[in-house]
Amino acid sequence: MSAEGVQGERYGNKDSIPRNSKDYNIPFMTTDPIEGPVSPGWQVYIHPEGCLYYCYDREVAFDEYSKKIRIVTQADITRDGVSETIENLAKLAYSHAYHYPHFPEDVDLVLQLMDVGKTVTGGYYFVHRENRCLFWLQDFDATVILRECSGVTELSHKQIELEAQYCRGMVTAHASRKHIDLFPHAIALHCEVRRQLQQIIRFAISDGMTSEVSAVCAFSIDVLKNTLDLIKDVDVENDCIQSAHDKCFIGK
Numbered sequence: 001m002s003a004e005g006v007q008g009e010r011y012g013n014k015d016s017i018p019r020n021s022k023d024y025n026i027p028f029m030t031t032d033p034i035e036g037p038v039s040p041g042w043q044v045y046i047h048p049e050g051c052l053y054y055c056y057d058r059e060v061a062f063d064e065y066s067k068k069i070r071i072v073t074q075a076d077i078t079r080d081g082v083s084e085t086i087e088n089l090a091k092l093a094y095s096h097a098y099h100y101p102h103f104p105e106d107v108d109l110v111l112q113l114m115d116v117g118k119t120v121t122g123g124y125y126f127v128h129r130e131n132r133c134l135f136w137l138q139d140f141d142a143t144v145i146l147r148e149c150s151g152v153t154e155l156s157h158k159q160i161e162l163e164a165q166y167c168r169g170m171v172t173a174h175a176s177r178k179h180i181d182l183f184p185h186a187i188a189l190h191c192e193v194r195r196q197l198q199q200i201i202r203f204a205i206s207d208g209m210t211s212e213v214s215a216v217c218a219f220s221i222d223v224l225k226n227t228l229d230l231i232k233d234v235d236v237e238n239d240c241i242q243s244a245h246d247k248c249f250i251g252k
Contacts, residue, residue, distance in 0.1 A: 045244075048245045054073055056071035072108050090109055109125075110124060110179070167179070208221045
């Protein structure tokens, strides 16, 4: 699974509330924020577009040691047995991961439940926070994320797309959503990313001004200039971009 797979599950999901289902009653003295019950260790977040997702951050006991693990999922963990299934799948993934001697510490595990016939399985990817890329524990068929890249044979070329899966960057007007855009609360985004994005956009503007056809970006110069102005207003606190809305903006 990749970030594009998560996007497909979220925005291509056919499950919807029937129009004839309605309940207009509001219980008396409803003054506190309305949140569904979640299992211990889980935190619910509301994406700026309105959908819910969940994060887990807790110490977990393995056979011979304990480790803090982080999980991100958009599965509805308020349903019976879902949080337990996600936690068990995560523990299995991390137990395999820790067999690698150089498995990084600062990672997130994104898990998605998938129905395969009568079996429920889990799609996943790990996120390396420091290197800002996605990775897997086995060889991954990346056709879904590299299908538009002709002539790609070198791992160095593929690495660029793995980084792009973390944070999209302004490449095409129809680029798919990436990890930060999908789960903005789950990631601490350093302000250095904002500076890098400003440099990319300035280069794209100069390329558009000096080339008849830009090979860098499909956006117009006016759109790029407006975006550059918006980036200046992104709030930074303690060297990090804190707002989920701003992180989605940067991720796009």
